[in-house]
Amino acid sequence: MTEQPTTLSTVGRSLTWEEYQSLPQDPRAEYIDGRLVVSPSPSEQHQFIALELAWLMKGVLPVTHRVNTAWAWKPGRDEFIPDVVVYDLATASAGTGARFTGTPELVVEILSSNRGDDLVWKSAKYAAAGLPRYWIVDPRDERVTAYALLDGILTPTAVLGRGEGADLDVGVATVHVDVDTLLGPSEA
Incomplete structure (x- = not known):
């Protein structure tokens, strides 16, 4: 035993x-x-960004969908804890209260200490799980990159830096993301 x-x-x-x-x-x-x-406990800026994105998305999502932060997603043998996840409420019952087992509309990761995990490892795993949209927010390089699943590969569809903003696809809606507002005051 x-x-x-x-x-x-x-x-x-x-x-x-x-x-x-x-x-x-x-x-x-x-x-x-x-x-x-x-993972280490997230920084204050990390949490600020996650909440800011959740508030933005909550304002544009139809009543059939929800946004959540740090909720476990189990698309098979693995279990991830995305910083932000957008999902259809009808598929939320595909899991228990502890984890989501359906396919989200969007997952957002905010880069912190182990950048390679989100940029390479998780990106490949998310693509293999059929995740249709993936965003990476990079506070260090002050950039937001949106990806869409095309032919089994998460492919960049938008790259935004300081001073830029754009309407980004959430799947069931679009949300205007202003990088300066999202990241907060510049450290420089």
């Missing part, structure tokens, strides 16, 4: 889905390729 993990001492080692589920509530971790991936 294998002892079930009860702490985050499992970081970096392979574990089963059952072991992952037995971790303490809200470990701020994702389950990707059979491994526990732990």
